[in-house]
Every structure is written in C-alpha cells, then in structure tokens.
Amino acid sequence: MKHIAIVAPCGQSNMSSVACIVGAFEILSDANLFWKKKGGRDSYKIEIVGISDRTEFSNGLVTIKPHADINTLQKTNLVVIPSLIRDYEQALEGNKLIVDWITRQYKQGAEIASMCTGAFMLAAAGLLNGKNCSTHWSAENTFRTLFPGVHLKTHSTITYEAGIYTNGGAYSFLNLLIYLIEKYYDRQTAIYCSKLFQIEIDRQYQSGFSIFSGQKLHDDEEIRRAQEYIESKISEKISIDEISSRLSIGRRNFDRRFIKATGNSPLEYAQRVKVEAAKKAFENSRKTIHEVMYEVGYSDLKAFREVFRKITGMSPLAYRSRYNKEIDVPRK
Template sequence: MKTVTIIGFNGALASAITGVIDLFRMAGVTWARVHGEPPQPYFRTRLLTETGEACRCINGLSIGADGSWRDVAAVDSNDLVIIPTIGAPIDQVLADNPKLLTWLSQFRSVNDDQVRIASNCTGAFLLAEAGVLNGRQATTHWGFSNQFRQRFPEVDLQPDRLVTVDGHVACAGGGMAWWDLGVYLVERHAGAQVARELAKAFVIDAGRSSQAPYSALQARRYHSDADILKVQEWLDTHYSDPVTLSSLASLSGLTERSLIRRFKAATGDSPTGYLQVLRIESARQHLENSRLTVEEVTRLVGYEDVSSFSRLFRKHTGLSPGAYRARFGR
C-alpha cells in the first residue's frame, strides 16, 4: 500500500489538504460501498508539518498533523509527496519556510519517471523555490503565472495546462485542480479502473485538461517601456478596429521591426498575438453577459469570418464559443 504524504504549513488552503486526503483514502472504498462490495483501500495518508504540530490554514482552521517531515530523512520510493495550495501571500510563505525548502530540495536529484512529488496550484512556488522544477514543465494558477515566470525563468511554465507531468514531478493548476491531480495520481499508482470508479463516486469530471477557459487576460504591463505602453493603451480601446502593424509602428514612433522586438521583450507576445488576446477577452465577456449571437460577437470584436474566429477562440480557451457560453453564460 502506497503512502501519500501531504506537507502542511501555515497559510495553506485547507480544502487542498483535506480534499486530497479524502480522495486517496476513499480510492477503492467508496465505489465498493456503493455497490455492496468489500472495500479495498490502495493508499494510506499522513499530514506532516515541520514540528509535528497542527498547521493553521488560511481559512482559520487548524488541522492536526501525523508527525514531522524532519523525521523523514530521505525520499522513500514508496511515498508520494504532495504540496498543497498556498493560500497566504506567496512571498511570506516562501520566506517563512526555509527548512521546508531545504527538505524539498532532495527531490532535485531524483531521476525516474515514477511521480514522486506533486504540487497543487500555487504550491508549485515552493517546489520551484527549492529548485525541483528547474528545467521542467510545470503549471500553477493562471492568475499567478506572470509572477511565477518573473521569479522562476528557468522553469518551463505551461499556465494553460491543468496538469503537467515531467519525470517524477507533477503539478496541477488552479485552486480546486487537486481533484484532477488526485484522480490522475490514483490512476498512475492504482490503475485506470480504480481512478474511473473514484471519479464517478465523487462525481468528478475527469476529462478536463486545460484551465484556459477559467483564465482572464493578464495585464502584461509590469514593464517600463513607455512606447509599448502607449501602444497597449491604444489597443485597449481600439481592438475592434482594423489594425495594421504599420499603424501601430507610426503610433509608437518605431520601425515595424523595432516595434515587434520591443513588444515581445516587454510583454512576452507579438503585437498581433496581444491584439488577439484582447479580442478574445472581449468576446468572452459578451458571451458571458449578453444574448448576442456568436455572429454578432464575432463582428463586435473585430472579425468578419465566424469560422476563423471560432477556431481562434477555441485555441485560446479550449472551448468553442457556444460551449463557452453554455458553461459560463449568466
């Protein structure tokens, strides 16, 4: 039976601790009980903190620990370690846990394809600060992706992905993605059938693969290039107008080549890519809050061809315009 170790710390998100424990404890149990069969548990769980005392979560709840991670001197090949979501200010939690970062650094030297350590949401900041994610693909909550990229440029961040797996490290995206992470890890360690039964018993949609439908436009204005800021401000109010690269270059006072280079350096995107994001974000708001048809929304945000717009919308959000409205429309 595999041991799942959840690392507790002050300021963690309580549901990302208790929910994960529930999932692993009930794998092979809930489905069997529903069908009147003998339960067959596959995992044991434990919550470890630095001192072995309870951790106080961001919602004010204190959760009792089963021991201290300081007593676990080496990585046990039969263990699966999970870092829950950081609910408190991220910089504060990183600064308050230097010994935990040192303990986590032991996972930098693991070299196999069996998932041994995983993080949920902003818990990825702890793994990255400990150097565990260097040179690896990872994901975190889409709202903190810019902060993550700035702090950890050596990590290959995939903010649209709901779950990433790179070697022995797995990461999940937004706050409640521990559902998806838990079901995935159950499948890896107990088999696909157990994972399917667990998802059905907990009524979890196990088919999600992207957090793009939930994300919002990132401002991308943490730079100090005044010429590029001027272009961004103009695009904010003229995104639905016909826009050419030459007109943006004239507005900025730069050559087209210099505009592309400096825009990419400042925002991480090309002027065309940035314009697409503005238009898609506006379309999302119309689909959520209005009864305009998809054709009307298409023209309203600056496109003429509905098919091309729908393909672009799916590329950015992972859903067709109709499916997006069905899920998020009011």
C-alpha cells in the first residue's frame, strides 16, 4: 500500500494550519474510499505525522494526535505541508526536525505539496531554489526578500515542478487537494470529491483575490523613490524612460535594479498599481468601465482589458460583477 503523510507542524502554526490538516485528511480519505468502491487498486494509507504524540494549536484550543512519528516513518509517497504562522522565521526554527525529514523523503523520491505559507518551509530547506512556487499573495514581499532564488508566481493557484506542488493562499488549499486527487487517483475521483465538498475544479489563478501593496522591503532608496513616483501618477500615462532619466540611472541598469528590488519590471509594477486602483474603483463605486479606465491612465479599452485580465485573471466587467453588488441595485 502506498502512503500519504500530512504534516502537523510542531506548535508553529495557527487555526489555518488546522484547517489544512483536517481538510486534507478528510478529503483524501473520502477520495480513497471512493477509489476503492469503484474497484481502484493501489490505494493510499493516509496519516497525519509529527514529532510528538500531541500537537496543540491556538493555545490548546485544538489538539491533533498524529497517527505516526516521523522518526519511525521511513518512506512515504507524498508529503503534504499545511500553512504556517505569520512569524515565518520562528516557524522554520521550530520545525527543523520536520524540515530535515521532508528533505530526506524528497531525496528518496517522495513528492511534496505545500499549502499557502507552507512554501516557506520548503524554501528554507533549499528545495525551491530555481523553481517556480506560489504562496499567499500577502506573503509575497517577505518571501521574495527571504528567498530571492525562488521564482515566485503568486498569480497561480497551483504550481508543479520536479515533484513539488505549491499553492496560493488561505483556503485555496482545497483546490490543491482536488488537483492532487486527480494526479494520485483519477479524474473521476477528483470530480466526485469536487462535487461532494463543493470545491471548484481546475481553478488556475488566485490573482483576482490579491491586494497589491507594492514591494518595498528592500534597501534601494532610488528604486523606492521610483515606486512612489509611479504610485503618485495613477491617472497619467507613465514613461519609464523619463523616470530612469529623473533618477540619472541608465534604462538597462534601472530595469535590472527595479526587478531585483521588487520582483517586477518597472512596466509591470506600473500596470499592477493602476489595476489595483481600478479594482478598488470597481468595488466601491458605480463608475463604468470607461470611466475607471480613464481614471487609471488608459485610453485604449482593449489594452486596459488585456492588462486587467493578465493581472487578475478576470475581465474588468467580470470583476465588477463579482465584487460590487450595488451595480445591480436600481438607482433611486
């Protein structure tokens, strides 16, 4: 029988971690049961694993009793890592034994799946160097600062590369579970679990949920000034050449430094700033697509739609319909 190990972190977690652990165990167990009923072979033994016989969460509000100790579990096929607490360095320090065990399992051929900020554990182990990775959009700045060698893709709900799965923030771990079920069982089992637990299948992007606040956790003061200038000119068409000239930095060097500091090119950063302003306008006003487009410095509707969709994964109209219910209420 094959094996799936769901990690219970050693105290460095929160209630979101509990949701990931319990949700993974329940949904994978039901997938296993469905698979067996329809005659599937090679089912999985699914266990919660840790380094103690009891793991407490939220000051003892919830206690989980792992099925197995990692010190006695020599081999597994898949390791599932839940989200971690917001104090990532503390979380990593408190889970060194688990990180070492995960690394050994990966070297022995196991696949690894991290949920939300669980990606910090993988990155700390060096397993994500040079690879694509997703995590919660709110952790983007911190992650880029701590792990510059990882290719962060926060627009993606799920990434997969070299036997490592990562996923976006919060409860999008449910989408990762459906994805894993299709990989480890089959499409029919994934559809069944999707319907049973009412989880959207084949969701690819978390961009529509993100809130862009600008990546300023760096030490390049001139690039920070460029960011502030871009953010002050939302309603204007911005010339990147003009900005680099204002700072007396050659364009190629300016682009290189900007990408190193923020993870985005200057053009991408300007687009994200403008789209974030447009999103807020769609959420909080009755303005038309054209009105918002002009407010954020675009005059070409096709170009605006393309940039908006690239960043959010949705059209401007679809975004406004989803997040602003007042537009359906008749004016008095």
